[in-house]
Amino acid sequence: xxxxxxxxxxxxDVDSLRSEIRDKSVRVIDVRREGDYKQDHIPxxxxxxxxxxxxxxxxxxxxxxxxSMGIDDETHVVVxxxxxxxxxxxxxxxxxxxxxxxxxxxxxxxxxxxxxxxENDSTVPEIQSKEHSMKLQPDIxxxxxxxxxxxxxxxxxxxxxxxxxxxxxxxxPGAISLPYRTLASDDKILRSKEDMKRLLENRGIxxxxxxxxxxxxxGTLSGLAYYALKSAGLSNTKLYVRSFKEWKNLxxxxxxQEDASYWDLSxx
Amino acid sequence: xxxxxxxxxxxxSVKSKINWGKVEEADNFAKTVKLFRQGKYDEDSFRRFRLQxxxxxxxxxxxxxxxxxxxxxxxxxxxxxxxxxxxxEQYSIGSAHFSTRENIQLHWxxxxxxxxxxxxxxxxxxxxREACGNSVRNVMCSPLSGVCPxxxxxxxxxxxxxxxxxxxxPMAQNLPRKFKxxxxxxxxxxxxxxVDVGLIPQIRDVDGSPQRGFKIFLGGGLGNxxxxxxxxxxxxxxxxxxxxxIAVMRIFDRLGDRKNLARNRMRYLVNDMGWEKFxxxxxxxxxxxxxxxxxxxxxxxDHTPNEIKRPIRISDESGSDTAPNGFARWLKTNTVKxxxxxxxxVFLTLEAGDITASQLYALADIxxxxxxxxxxxxxxxxxxxxxxxxxxxxxxxxSKLIEVGLAKSGALTMTAPIGCSGTTxxxxxxxxxxxxxxxxxxxxxxxxxDEDDDLSDSSIxxxxxxxxxxxxGIATIGFFGGGxxxxxxxxxxxxxxxxxxxxxxxxxxxxxLRVPAKRVIPVLLKIIEIFKxxxxxxxxxxxxxxxxxxxxxxxxxxxxVEIKKILEPLITPPTIEEDPDFYLDYGxxxxxxxxxxxxxxxx
Numbered sequence: 001x002x003x004x005x006x007x008x009x010x011x012x013d014v015d016s017l018r019s020e021i022r023d024k025s026v027r028v029i030d031v032r033r034e035g036d037y038k039q040d041h042i043p044x045x046x047x048x049x050x051x052x053x054x055x056x057x058x059x060x061x062x063x064x065x066x067x068s069m070g071i072d073d074e075t076h077v078v079v080x081x082x083x084x085x086x087x088x089x090x091x092x093x094x095x096x097x098x099x100x101x102x103x104x105x106x107x108x109x110x111x112x113x114x115x116x117x118x119e120n121d122s123t124v125p126e127i128q129s130k131e132h133s134m135k136l137q138p139d140i141x142x143x144x145x146x147x148x149x150x151x152x153x154x155x156x157x158x159x160x161x162x163x164x165x166x167x168x169x170x171x172x173p174g175a176i177s178l179p180y181r182t183l184a185s186d187d188k189i190l191r192s193k194e195d196m197k198r199l200l201e202n203r204g205i206x207x208x209x210x211x212x213x214x215x216x217x218x219g220t221l222s223g224l225a226y227y228a229l230k231s232a233g234l235s236n237t238k239l240y241v242r243s244f245k246e247w248k249n250l251x252x253x254x255x256x257q258e259d260a261s262y263w264d265l266s267x268x
Numbered sequence: 269x270x271x272x273x274x275x276x277x278x279x280x281s282v283k284s285k286i287n288w289g290k291v292e293e294a295d296n297f298a299k300t301v302k303l304f305r306q307g308k309y310d311e312d313s314f315r316r317f318r319l320q321x322x323x324x325x326x327x328x329x330x331x332x333x334x335x336x337x338x339x340x341x342x343x344x345x346x347x348x349x350x351x352x353x354x355x356x357e358q359y360s361i362g363s364a365h366f367s368t369r370e371n372i373q374l375h376w377x378x379x380x381x382x383x384x385x386x387x388x389x390x391x392x393x394x395x396x397r398e399a400c401g402n403s404v405r406n407v408m409c410s411p412l413s414g415v416c417p418x419x420x421x422x423x424x425x426x427x428x429x430x431x432x433x434x435x436x437x438p439m440a441q442n443l444p445r446k447f448k449x450x451x452x453x454x455x456x457x458x459x460x461x462x463v464d465v466g467l468i469p470q471i472r473d474v475d476g477s478p479q480r481g482f483k484i485f486l487g488g489g490l491g492n493x494x495x496x497x498x499x500x501x502x503x504x505x506x507x508x509x510x511x512x513x514i515a516v517m518r519i520f521d522r523l524g525d526r527k528n529l530a531r532n533r534m535r536y537l538v539n540d541m542g543w544e545k546f547x548x549x550x551x552x553x554x555x556x557x558x559x560x561x562x563x564x565x566x567x568x569x570d571h572t573p574n575e576i577k578r579p580i581r582i583s584d585e586s587g588s589d590t591a592p593n594g595f596a597r598w599l600k601t602n603t604v605k606x607x608x609x610x611x612x613x614v615f616l617t618l619e620a621g622d623i624t625a626s627q628l629y630a631l632a633d634i635x636x637x638x639x640x641x642x643x644x645x646x647x648x649x650x651x652x653x654x655x656x657x658x659x660x661x662x663x664x665x666x667s668k669l670i671e672v673g674l675a676k677s678g679a680l681t682m683t684a685p686i687g688c689s690g691t692t693x694x695x696x697x698x699x700x701x702x703x704x705x706x707x708x709x710x711x712x713x714x715x716x717x718d719e720d721d722d723l724s725d726s727s728i729x730x731x732x733x734x735x736x737x738x739x740x741g742i743a744t745i746g747f748f749g750g751g752x753x754x755x756x757x758x759x760x761x762x763x764x765x766x767x768x769x770x771x772x773x774x775x776x777x778x779x780x781l782r783v784p785a786k787r788v789i790p791v792l793l794k795i796i797e798i799f800k801x802x803x804x805x806x807x808x809x810x811x812x813x814x815x816x817x818x819x820x821x822x823x824x825x826x827x828x829v830e831i832k833k834i835l836e837p838l839i840t841p842p843t844i845e846e847d848p849d850f851y852l853d854y855g856x857x858x859x860x861x862x863x864x865x866x867x868x869x870x871x
Contacts, residue, residue: 164376165361177378181357202298202380204305259863260327261855264703265375265692267363267622 010227011107011190012078014118017042020076027071029079031087032110040120042080042106042113046070046127050087053094054218062098063134071100072130080106080113085189086180089223093239099135105227107188140226142212142238144250147172150212157205159213161221162244165266168257172214172247178203180221183228190224196232205234214240214247282642284345285570286432288338289390293397297321298383305380315868320403320441322396323382325868326375327695334693335374335385336399340431341409341424341451342370342646342653346632349644351392353628355385364628366621368686368739369448370408370646371399375693397435400868402447404440404517407431408459409451411645411653414574415606415613416453421480423469426509427451429567433510439517444524445532447517448489455772459648461497462488462742462770464534465516472503481505484512487538487546490736494776495535498543500550508554510567515553519546576608578640578658591663594677598666601718602679606655611640613655614665615679620687620705621650623674630672638665649727650686651679678718682726682809683709686739690732690749691853695865697732699749699760699785703854705730705738711789723796726809730762735867742770744810745792746777751862752784757844758860760785760853766795766828767817769810778817781832786850787839798825798834 012020020026021044028045030037037047046069053065071077077095079088085105092103106113114120142150150156151174160167160175167177182199185191191199200206211229215221219241229237240247248254304314315325318333326332337352352372356364359381360374367373377385389395399406409427413419430449434440440447450463460466466485471478482504488497504512516534523541525532538546603612616631623631631652635644640656647653657665669675678684687705690697708728717723731738731748740746745766752761761782768777783791799809802823815821817828825831844851853860 163362164359168361168376179358182359182381186354198298199381199384202301202383203378204380258328259691260329261690261692261700261703261853262361262376263692264700264706264855265363265365265622265689266361267619267624267627 010104010231011188012104013107014113014116017078017106018118020078025076027069027075027077029069029077029088029091030110031079031081031091036082038122038124040114040122042110043119043121043123044125045080046125048091050081050090050220053091057094059098059134059136062094063132066095066098066100066132067129068127070127070130071095072132073100075100075102075130077103078106079103080110082110083220084109084180084184084224085227086220086224088189089227090218090220093140093219093223093226093241097137097140099133099137105189107190109189112187140238142240144240144242144246144252146238147212147214147240148252150210153210155209157209157211159205159211159222159225160244161213161215161225165263166216168260168262170254170256172244173253173255175214176203178205178225180215180224183224190228190231193231196228200229200232200234205229208236211237212240213237214243217243217245219243281346281636282575283347284343284393286340286428287390287393288340288395288397288435289386289393290395290397291387291390293321293395294383294386294390297386301380301383316401319401319868320398321382321386322399323377323379324400325695325865327691327693327697328863328865331378333377333379333382335377335382335396336367337372337374337389337394337396338399338406338431339370339372339394339646340407341413341427342411343424343428343643344372344646345392345643346635348392348394349628349632349635351388351394353625353632355388356628357625359385362625363622364625365689366618366623366646366650366652368621368648368650368688368737369406371406372646373689375689395435398440400446402443402445404431404434404437404443405446405448407434407449407451408648410453410457410459411615411647411655412457412604412613413451413453415608415611415655416457417605417607418454418456419469419607420471421469423451423453423467423482425569425571426467426469426482426506426567429569430509430513433567439514439521443517443521444526445534447520447534449513457648458769458771458774460488461485461774462490462494462739463497464489464520465513466497467509470503472505474505479505482509486516486550487535487543488774489533489535490739490741491533491535492530492734492736493536494736494741495539496774496776498538498547500547507566508558511554511557511561512550514561515550515557518557519549519553574641576640576656577642578661579637581637592667592670594675595663595666597716597719598675598677599662601677601681601683601724603657603662604680608656610659611656612659612662613653614657614662615647616652616654616669616674617676617679617684618651619709620685620702623652627672627674631674634665634668634672638668649684651684676713678709678713681718681724682728682744683712683718683723685709685728685730686743687730688732688738692855694732694737696735696867697749698751698862698864699732699762700853700855701730701732701738701747701749704747704762704785704788707854708789708792717796722799722803722808724808726813728792733864734763740765740768741776742768742774743777744768744813745795747783747788749785750782751860752782752841754841754843757851758862759841759851760860762788764791766831767813769814773814778828780828781835781839783835783839784841784850785853791835791838794835794838795831798831
């Protein structure tokens with residue numbers, strides 16, 4: 001287990017990553033589409049498009065992918081994307097789930113990395129496969145059954161990370177709305193620890209409560225929220241990874257904001 | 269190297285000289301919300317506190333608030349627009365709303381997040397303080413002040429100074445009711461006779477030298493009962509502006525009705541007392557104020573002229589000299605010539621004031637690149653004005669606006685109706701006036717009615733209840749929402765009035781008849797048809813209706829009674845079996861019923 005996540009840092013800053021790349025002490029994962037990756041990426045990064053991971057995210061397959069990316073139990077992994085950290089979060093969370101705790105998110109997006117004029121290339125690194133052990137972490141996963149029981153408890157907070165309009169229209173009963181956009185700051189995928197703490201405290205998201213996050217379909221936006229909460233020291237958090245899409249498919253109860261035509265206030 | 273070192277702010281970004289915000293108020297608000305949720309703050313005190321800070325209640329829920337951001341004198345700067353764009357995505361519904369009183373509203377904000385918004389607003393010098401509640405609301409100024417060919421001088425610095433004087437001023441924290449100032453440029457652009465204090469800049473020759481001052485109108489206002497304001501005196505010299513404002517507020521503070529919430533705006537006091545008596549009181553009070561105030565109590569009017577600097581273009585897109593399709597129509601219906609040669613003011617058409625986060629974000633750069641004053645103004649009609657755009661830059665600006673979906677024509681015509689927020693967020697609303705305004709706009713633009721010169725000086729304004737936030741009383745054709753009924757089935761139904769106006773001949777519209785929501789568009793088109801059949805060659809719809817409501821029309825339409833007769837067949841409700849859609853309000857797929865919560869205007 002490594003120190004970085006234990007000390008509460010869920011992101012790696014630009015300068016640290018650059019020096020870790022120089023020291024060859026990091027495995028960087030680019031989760032963008034293959035075509036984008038091939039054009040250019042952060043030097044030494046390997047490509048694991050989120051869609052590829054999601055095509056089969058059984059622990060066995062994930063472990064194979066981890067091995068093939070040359071990651072063993074000790075490797076520090078940094079994940080990045082160009083979609084405000086949400087896709088990177090989903091990949092990072094999956095790594096955590098199979099037992100790799102030493103994983104962090106790049107503090108910013110690849111777009112921003114490039115706009116800063118930082119180094120990038122199109123070289124696909126040659127990777128030597130490694131052996132990672134399997135240590136499933138069921139504590140960070142919420143299934144629909146789990147959620148259904150858990151959300152009736154007083155000390156469980158259920159957070160919906162979709163946009164406000166979607167939340168108003170339909171959500172899991174008892175959920176509170178914390179749109180994913182709220183989590184970021186100007187250039188960073190997550191706001192500073194202090195800002196995050198204040199935001200969450202105002203919303204009563206504090207202390208020892210168990211927290212479950214969900215979003216629209218595959219746990220990306222809520223994956224980002226998972227790391228946002230962690231960054232503020234709230235580590236008793238689970239991701240309902242199949243999210244609202246599954247909940248609806250299972251025809252479980254939902255609730256909505258009644259008696260207001262809020263959609264008509266939107267300029268979309 | 270850190271990221272912030274590398275981040276460049278775009279060149280020539282003009283910033284507000286005045287910081288209206290106070291970050292301590294964010295902390296205080298967060299703390300108070302916590303106490304309230306813990307039951308340590310009673311409901312009424314909390315509501316007053318919340319409103320004083322600019323957070324209004326939301327339809328049928330206490331979980332959400334609307335944050336009303338004040339734009340004093342309507343001015344808004346690029347960095348402020350970017351911030352509001354970001355806030356709308358973070359805490360609201362991904363859109364922001366330009367109001368009729370030069371505020372920007374963020375709706376469906378979780379009450380516990382409001383303090384975060386205050387904090388961010390303070391970073392860019394904005395506040396929502398005293399945007400609601402019994403205080404001096406946003407001080408308005410004409411979007412054309414400073415560029416209007418008909419104005420005698422620019423009243424903007426006076427509007428800003430007035431806003432500054434009263435914001436957080438102890439004398440304005442607990443008035444009997446809200447209190448509104450409107451400054452304008454000239455009679456034509458109006459809006460001064462339907463507000464507590466309305467001011468038109470005037471220059472008088474005093475002993476051979478020109479003296480600045482104002483025509484001041486008092487006691488007007490739109491609401492459940494509307495009144496037209498009265499002119500205080502011929503001419504109020506500028507040094508008396510503050511004394512007069514204080515005097516009026518002191519009288520209102522002392523004598524205003526603090527018990528009857530439905531009748532406590534100053535206009536009721538003026539009406540009950542009679543204008544002459546009120547006028548005398550104000551003049552007397554002003555002498556007292558003048559005599560007792562220290563000489564240093566003066567408005568801090570900043571006369572530094574704005575820097576007008578045409579933005580330098582570094583890269584020019586090739587081939588952009590040819591204007592895209594629709595340019596002529598847009599130029600005609602969305603821009604006005606300024607008094608400064610070679611410059612125009614450009615109005616952006618919004619749908620009932622709504623604008624998306626990404627449009628706002630793009631707008632900030634558009635302002636930097638096209639407005640030679642480097643800022644924008646909120647208009648009187650839920651729109652945005654970009655001033656000091658050089659004539660030569662207009663085609664390129666139009667292309668840019670097309671790219672971001674802000675190039676719709678008709679901003680300055682009847683095809684851009686006002687619609688208050690209605691049932692989209694307001695506790696008092698009976699109908700979805702907001703959506704109706706959008707439906708009318710879409711239909712009218714499709715019919716290209718914005719290009720019809722006969723219609724351009726008319727207006728359509730819609731409120732979702734009788735309380736007039738949609739300003740229906742001063743519209744050429746105005747509507748306010750209510751419910752209609754056939755047997756047990758209810759439908760959204762609007763009271764229609766015609767002939768209202770807010771210029772030098774300000775008058776309130778005359779009630780004509782009730783029009784079901786789903787018949788509003790056919791009725792409007794019918795009125796236009798009747799007008800076309802009976803108009804004289806130089807008539808506009810506005811002048812023609814003005815003659816009709818004043819009984820001066822000599823065609824077969826002698827009075828509004830004839831118009832009513834023609835329209836009546838259009839408004840007969842079908843049965844629910846014949847036309848189920850008739851019984852649904854716009855934007856709703858469930859049966860219509862009137863449902864309201866507690867209003868907070870009066871709290």
